[in-house]
Amino acid sequence: MANRLASATSPYLLQHAENPVDWWQWGEEALAEARRRNVPILLSIGYAACHWCHVMAHESFEDEATATLMNANYVNIKVDREERPDIDAVYMAATQAMTGQGGWPMTCFLTPDGEPFHCGTYYPPTPRPGMPSFPQLLVAAAEAWTERPDELRAGAQQLITHLTEQSGPLAESVVDVAVLAEAVEKLRDDADPVHGGFGGAPKFPPSMALEFLLRHHERTGSAEALGVVTDAAEAMARGGIYDQLAGGFARYTVDAGWVVPHFEKMLYDNGLLLRFYAHLARRTGSATALRVTEGTVSFLAEGLLTEQGGFASSLDADTDGVEGLTYAWTPAQLREVLGDEDGEWAALLFKVTKQGTFEEGASTLQLPTDPTDAERFERVSSALLAARAERPQPGRDDKVVASWNGLAITALAEAGVAFGRPQWIELGRGAAELLLDLHLVDGRLRRSSRNGVVGEAAGVLEDYACFAEGLLALHQATGEPRWLTEATALLDVALKRFAVEGAPGAYHDTADDAETLVQRPADPTDNASPSGASALAEALLTASALAGAAHASRYREAAEQALSRVGLLAGRAPRFAGHWLAVAEALQAGPVQVAVVGEPADELRTAAARGIHGGGIVLAGAPNAPGVPLLADRPLVDGAPAAYVCRGYVCDRPVTTSAALFFGRRAHELAPPDRP
Numbered sequence: 001m002a003n004r005l006a007s008a009t010s011p012y013l014l015q016h017a018e019n020p021v022d023w024w025q026w027g028e029e030a031l032a033e034a035r036r037r038n039v040p041i042l043l044s045i046g047y048a049a050c051h052w053c054h055v056m057a058h059e060s061f062e063d064e065a066t067a068t069l070m071n072a073n074y075v076n077i078k079v080d081r082e083e084r085p086d087i088d089a090v091y092m093a094a095t096q097a098m099t100g101q102g103g104w105p106m107t108c109f110l111t112p113d114g115e116p117f118h119c120g121t122y123y124p125p126t127p128r129p130g131m132p133s134f135p136q137l138l139v140a141a142a143e144a145w146t147e148r149p150d151e152l153r154a155g156a157q158q159l160i161t162h163l164t165e166q167s168g169p170l171a172e173s174v175v176d177v178a179v180l181a182e183a184v185e186k187l188r189d190d191a192d193p194v195h196g197g198f199g200g201a202p203k204f205p206p207s208m209a210l211e212f213l214l215r216h217h218e219r220t221g222s223a224e225a226l227g228v229v230t231d232a233a234e235a236m237a238r239g240g241i242y243d244q245l246a247g248g249f250a251r252y253t254v255d256a257g258w259v260v261p262h263f264e265k266m267l268y269d270n271g272l273l274l275r276f277y278a279h280l281a282r283r284t285g286s287a288t289a290l291r292v293t294e295g296t297v298s299f300l301a302e303g304l305l306t307e308q309g310g311f312a313s314s315l316d317a318d319t320d321g322v323e324g325l326t327y328a329w330t331p332a333q334l335r336e337v338l339g340d341e342d343g344e345w346a347a348l349l350f351k352v353t354k355q356g357t358f359e360e361g362a363s364t365l366q367l368p369t370d371p372t373d374a375e376r377f378e379r380v381s382s383a384l385l386a387a388r389a390e391r392p393q394p395g396r397d398d399k400v401v402a403s404w405n406g407l408a409i410t411a412l413a414e415a416g417v418a419f420g421r422p423q424w425i426e427l428g429r430g431a432a433e434l435l436l437d438l439h440l441v442d443g444r445l446r447r448s449s450r451n452g453v454v455g456e457a458a459g460v461l462e463d464y465a466c467f468a469e470g471l472l473a474l475h476q477a478t479g480e481p482r483w484l485t486e487a488t489a490l491l492d493v494a495l496k497r498f499a500v501e502g503a504p505g506a507y508h509d510t511a512d513d514a515e516t517l518v519q520r521p522a523d524p525t526d527n528a529s530p531s532g533a534s535a536l537a538e539a540l541l542t543a544s545a546l547a548g549a550a551h552a553s554r555y556r557e558a559a560e561q562a563l564s565r566v567g568l569l570a571g572r573a574p575r576f577a578g579h580w581l582a583v584a585e586a587l588q589a590g591p592v593q594v595a596v597v598g599e600p601a602d603e604l605r606t607a608a609a610r611g612i613h614g615g616g617i618v619l620a621g622a623p624n625a626p627g628v629p630l631l632a633d634r635p636l637v638d639g640a641p642a643a644y645v646c647r648g649y650v651c652d653r654p655v656t657t658s659a660a661l662f663f664g665r666r667a668h669e670l671a672p673p674d675r676p
Helices: 011-015 028-037 051-061 064-073 085-099 134-147 149-166 177-190 207-220 223-238 267-284 287-304 331-338 340-350 374-389 402-418 422-439 461-478 481-497 532-546 549-563 567-572 578-589 602-611
Strands: 023-025 041-046 075-080 106-110 116-120 312-315 396-401 448-450 592-597 617-621 642-647
Touching: 011 075, 011 396, 023 028, 028 041, 028 075, 041 085, 051 064, 051 134, 064 134, 085 106, 085 116, 085 149, 116 134, 116 149, 134 149, 177 207, 177 223, 177 567, 177 578, 207 223, 207 267, 207 578, 223 267, 223 287, 267 287, 267 312, 267 402, 267 602, 287 312, 287 402, 287 422, 331 340, 331 374, 340 374, 396 402, 396 422, 402 422, 402 461, 402 602, 422 448, 422 461, 461 481, 461 532, 461 617, 481 532, 481 549, 532 549, 532 578, 532 617, 549 578, 567 578, 592 602, 602 617, 602 642
Parallel strands: 023 075, 041 075, 592 617
Antiparallel strands: 041 106, 106 116, 312 396, 396 448, 592 642
């Protein structure tokens, strides 16, 4: 039996390389083998940090008897959803249509042409109430294929037709001020008044919805919007979902109170949350938000940075097959590390109880109140972190994903400027250079790499959009023309290759020359990370302010067209349109643009970066700096450095002091503008 996963660039596939299952990687060769044998395809999709993926692998894919059933009756294909989000999107839609829900591991039975005729998620090795065992399902699906293949093919084709019809472009519906206000009301009504955030258990960090609400507060002064933001931000920062020792957030908590996380840490969550907390810290001066900002950067640098300068995808939910083994503590363990006096103090501070908040009397660490003794807190935290480093550690998926690195680059660049941390900007620069040097192949972006080797999977829309936004953030942070040039090249490819023909503002998630699947995915909703289309709208809007007159109108028009299709989604389901709403707020605000000319202009630049609205643009440099259009035709004022503040097409008079900077809030409060 060939080991076809041994050469994979995906750590998830490599985890299964030694299974007794005869796994194939996705591709025409595997489909051709299924057609040659006239057997169905068993498609298993998951990712490296997924707890239940590990469980099913151990129970079923490592079992010789189960593997024998699989090998005899199927061509078995293993897919990393992070490496191939296009494949995942197609079969997740099918799974949700068949079962009403989805998740990972995802288990789909396909015709030899890739059409799904039965889909589900996790299946146990023995029957459970309402759930067949995995071996029972393997036998039943194989028998069904042998006895009635034409019926299964017809049903699968009908499902694909239905899904294709349902995935067409959204009807035109503009995101205007009324829609934004409606979204705020819905989010306020959905907010958990006790624990913060939205909904009950399990509870996920709503980073994009919070970013939208914060931007709405900046534009309108809404105290209600800010209240929802600060309640959620404080609760997450003090709960077990945030790593109180090493920084960084887990994917979600299994409870409504942010206490017990599902322990995997994902790059996309931390990139989005870093940007949000940095934004909150600069807007409100919150010490908690700044602590989390610094801690999350530390986690990225210490926990996810690869040797090549990019950021790894995730840390595993499990350690040696046990959830929480690295992170949970008992009172006795605290005393063992810290001694009796500090151990008891730490137990009270971090809410580590005899009963425990997690499993077997252990607790996750929380920080309900700030310690009064900062020096003692630092000493205790350092000792616990050092002791934790001696424990077994979770596995790391060191695959570098373009879009998620783009999210991290954006956050690092913006936070680095706002808080005067050039080392943060350099972290973002390193990731950007890796992606440009390795992932950009013949002008086209590849999705992922590992250990300095780029994968074969083509970049999807979110890769182009998120990376372009990151490059635009670096252009602002450094004033270097290179980043703007590379960003606009990516945006031009995205506009050409991903647009839905005949539907301005609508986009596919895969390029027009990408591998043909049974359906071409095009999901406009924001879920765990921004949709490709909403990320593209943001990058286009940012580029419209930075790219100069030759491109500004084209990019802005494209951004406005994209937003013109999501009004109904944004108004009715704002939790699934958080990034769209944040982009719409930036558009309503202008977006705000600040060009700082003259050197040194550190005070003006810092004040602008601290005071700018979310989604706004700040760039500093010499007047008419080559390759930096935002600084063109903006001279010094009486020989002194000056800041030029504009909102969309409307500009204020230049100012020479930070005290005179004005970003605006309500329309009737704006200073009389000069129109260009």
